[in-house]
Amino acid sequence: MYKINENYLKLPGSYLFSTIAKKVSAYQQANPDARIIRLGIGDVTQPIAPAIIDAMHKAVDEMGKAESFHGYAPDLGYAFLRETIAKNDYIARGCDISADEIFVSDGAKSDSANIQEIFATDNKIAVCDPVYPVYVDSNVMAGRTGTYDAKTQVWSDVIYMPTVAENNFVPEFPKQNPDLIYICCPNNPTGTTLTKAQLQDWVDYANKIGAVILYDAAYEAYISEADVPHSIYECKGAKTCAIELRSFSKNAGFTGVRLGFAVVPKELKCGDVSLHSLWARRHGTKFNGAPYIVQRAGEAVYSEAGKAQLKEQVGYYMNNARVIKEGLRDAGYEVYGGVNAPYIWLKTPNEMTSWEFFDFLLERANVVGTPGSGFGPHGEGYFRLTAFGNYENTMEALERIRRNA
């Protein structure tokens, strides 16, 4: 008789967004006239930029003609896209990353969930707390996290690095040495960042103890301050200790288009084994390439017109972030993030729990956000709002909060 992967049964229910949906639905039923504004989920709302739409139409037409049809894509991505990425995201920033160190994928969620596969099961992971749940859950499924304490929300074999107001959202080096260190910068959910000097400390630390940094830079496009690095490879020595994961979801609105990439430098080695060759083998065995049409869309992100249009789109969201941040400050809230990221992380007032504040905001202002405790134990007492709504709704939400909450 076959058996299942018992690690799956250890996973606690994934109730965050379904609980939010239920609460909102119950409130709406009881208050049918309330016009609820949602600033909870990290999904974009602006349409795909015209330059990208044009590129997709062109690629669709190519697929309809025998002479320009494209079948299986190269496992690791089309050269036209990998070279464009290398040139624009790395060479232009002084990072010595070549096209053949870039692996095109269907998004950073898949990559951040799958990357752990190439490491040993008894490797110890370290995550910031609060954290994007995929990092932990994918390691639970692989049997790398020990046992779960439902009360504390803590896995016995995971190293948690609190990132809270008290340490200015900069994680400290853990007491026990980790093997794999997940860092998301700019950070989801806190919207905070590390400076280049702070990230350099982590690179030095990883090289010293023999750890790999899994660096999620999905929100890179939102960086506005000069001393925040756009890539971990801006730090010296990162090529021997870091894998960088990138997404087109937030810089180009590709949440429903699906494209991302991982950078695995050839210098990154465990003894004689290059992680590049392991990840290439995984891609070749378990993935059949991102769609041709989508890879052409990705290429258009870097065209002159694409860059201009996306700069405007990111600006639109960051203006929302400013509106939220300033509005909350005016209303007396303690607020973080929102300068180099589309997320605003606020301290709940009057020692409310995250869920108490959720109810408070829903009832008093008809605004939906995400309770910080949904991202881990040290998210308790915080709350996330996103800048991905439209401007008019965002303005109104903040006006309501100022008046009522």
Place this chain on the structure above:
Amino acid sequence: MYKINENYLKLPGSYLFSTIAKKVSAYQQANPDARIIRLGIGDVTQPIAPAIIDAMHKAVDEMGKAESFHGYAPDLGYAFLRETIAKNDYIARGCDISADEIFVSDGAKSDSANIQEIFATDNKIAVCDPVYPVYVDSNVMAGRTGTYDAKTQVWSDVIYMPTVAENNFVPEFPKQNPDLIYICCPNNPTGTTLTKAQLQDWVDYANKIGAVILYDAAYEAYISEADVPHSIYECKGAKTCAIELRSFSKNAGFTGVRLGFAVVPKELKCGDVSLHSLWARRHGTKFNGAPYIVQRAGEAVYSEAGKAQLKEQVGYYMNNARVIKEGLRDAGYEVYGGVNAPYIWLKTPNEMTSWEFFDFLLERANVVGTPGSGFGPHGEGYFRLTAFGNYENTMEALERIRRNA
């Protein structure tokens, strides 16, 4: 110091198609005038059908407008696609499969590689021999296959079920009970099939011993004979023992568009645990949905115009299959497959090895195929040709074989 997943190091090099490419390139250099015809790789060549192209253009336009933009797709796929699949591929064939048992993915390669994750590491797998390499390799990466003997090409913990001319390409029940049984029908590489009665035997066997059948039906659209099942759920009892994997790559030419789906019936349980809930959890954690544009393309496959156009496309390839099969027979070859599948599997003449025949065919007819031994030890002495070329080249290839080989 971190460690890698040592299972990856056990994988033998994946040299089949790169060796072919090298040999072809060397021959072409030595014989610059030779016009080589490639009937080796299982990639399609016909363009995407007009009804699907129209649907993609429409979806691209929707993505370009705020009011019709689509962000994150539902984890398991859009209802419009899942319902269309359930209705056309299952209900219409008398299979009681509902939309919420269908999981939309980016293709059958990913699904067939990932599905093993929800099972225990010490489960024993059984595969046909020869076999699509992804089934075995994904289990090697998971540490489920024991040690490899390079000489015999055999893994110590894998149960091999020979499918050869001697048993009419129908695998026999293995002596040792497997936990997971991979069956690809119509088969890649042999192009042969099981009848409904033969598949029913496997379903009964799996239910009896408590095994799960991982049923890859990627080539379903090529079935021309009445007694060959289009879905394993045409067999009684399959819903308690089988997961079906399906692809749009070969019925609709989506090798570069990327779309597939898995069917996990809710009745399929290991004790109290439904595999449906495990696979849903995996999708939700490690995947972010197939692109909206691609899911709309998938829907168009089932439109009236789409069906008519694809029937013609499949007919085009199956006419090639007929040309190859009859041509080889006329030339005195022993030939299998090609009736319910786009692959022709031939016995190499004069006790040549698969690679000897590869060289023979390249040199004598300037035709490239795939050596059977590349698919496993029992593929030795066989050779695969595919019907996915264009008609004119296929005709010429067979004419050359008749004349020279």
